Amino acid sequence: MNKGWRWVVLLLPLIAFVVLVGFLLRGLFSDPTELSSALVGKPVPQFTVPDLYQPERSHTQAVLSGEPMLLNVWATWCPTCRAEHEYLNKLAAEGVAIVGLNYKDDSRDKAVNWLNTLGDPYTVNLFDATGSVALELGVYGAPETFLIDAQGHIRYRHVGDVNERVWRGELGERYRKLRQEFAANASGEQSK
Amino acid sequence: MISEMVRIVLTATVLMATLLLSMPSSAQNLEAYQFDEPAQEAIFKELINELRCPKCQNQSIADSNAELARDLRDRTYFMVKEGATKQEVIDFMVARYGDFVHYQPPVTFVTSILWWGPIVVVAIGGLVIVFRVRQQRSAEVELSDEERQRLAALQSQANKDEER
Numbered sequence: 001m002n003k004g005w006r007w008v009v010l011l012l013p014l015i016a017f018v019v020l021v022g023f024l025l026r027g028l029f030s031d032p033t034e035l036s037s038a039l040v041g042k043p044v045p046q047f048t049v050p051d052l053y054q055p056e057r058s059h060t061q062a063v064l065s066g067e068p069m070l071l072n073v074w075a076t077w078c079p080t081c082r083a084e085h086e087y088l089n090k091l092a093a094e095g096v097a098i099v100g101l102n103y104k105d106d107s108r109d110k111a112v113n114w115l116n117t118l119g120d121p122y123t124v125n126l127f128d129a130t131g132s133v134a135l136e137l138g139v140y141g142a143p144e145t146f147l148i149d150a151q152g153h154i155r156y157r158h159v160g161d162v163n164e165r166v167w168r169g170e171l172g173e174r175y176r177k178l179r180q181e182f183a184a185n186a187s188g189e190q191s192k
Numbered sequence: 193m194i195s196e197m198v199r200i201v202l203t204a205t206v207l208m209a210t211l212l213l214s215m216p217s218s219a220q221n222l223e224a225y226q227f228d229e230p231a232q233e234a235i236f237k238e239l240i241n242e243l244r245c246p247k248c249q250n251q252s253i254a255d256s257n258a259e260l261a262r263d264l265r266d267r268t269y270f271m272v273k274e275g276a277t278k279q280e281v282i283d284f285m286v287a288r289y290g291d292f293v294h295y296q297p298p299v300t301f302v303t304s305i306l307w308w309g310p311i312v313v314v315a316i317g318g319l320v321i322v323f324r325v326r327q328q329r330s331a332e333v334e335l336s337d338e339e340r341q342r343l344a345a346l347q348s349q350a351n352k353d354e355e356r
Contacts (some may be wrong), residue, residue, distance in 0.1 A: 038287060038288060038290035
């Protein structure tokens, strides 16, 4: 048998072992509950949903376009939502547009009370009592945060709380990039 | 003594069997979902066992107690009731929750390793066996006349040593 071939055959198990170790090592640091959204790249689904403060007012998917923004899914029964609320307030103060989708809350009063006591970081407040809008969005828990571009297309989904680390990471990076593109387009159109 | 042991074992077996039989096969009370047509009911039952709860990952939406699983069951119920086919419901769920939501992943480039991986591994095993057998065969060299004489001499020497 050829000498070169012999080396390859002898090394094959070692290579297979290293690949397997790499694969399993990656598995140790990945979170299986973090699913990527099936809606990334697609337009926001159509919906009509009442306003949280004013039940007689309703909103459609149109509120989720016009500028890059976040759509935050939250509820008062969700402890992690409480944990991220301060940070959302901070982002809102910095000028980040965040639309809130209240997801299957215990009651409207409870949700309103929460925003009155903890502060309201949302530009628009949607009240999804039955979870039908959330189902259209593929929401499977709270909190979840969607990044939506100016055309109303979903660009990214983050599962879990938004905090300093997440905002420095992929979610924040993508938002800042969209903002830059948006600003460049806006100034481009003005100069025309 | 032995008959006593047999009796204990028998009692234990009967107890286990009763326990197992009395356990509900599904965690959910599915009686709330009533159908007029048995065909629709059959589709519904198949669907809720094939669709996976995205929240509680290793349970179907039939088994899960999660709120989300109930919402998905309700949605499945209404869709089937309104005459949706099985595929339509699956497509609806996959469009929102991804391939993850269906226990039967489609054959795509990413999932191809799941479908063809085992066959590839068996094929590699077969190749290794063929390779080794061939190698062994070619290693069996014929002895020359001189070598044969030496072998015979050594063998007779060994026999003599044994006799002593």
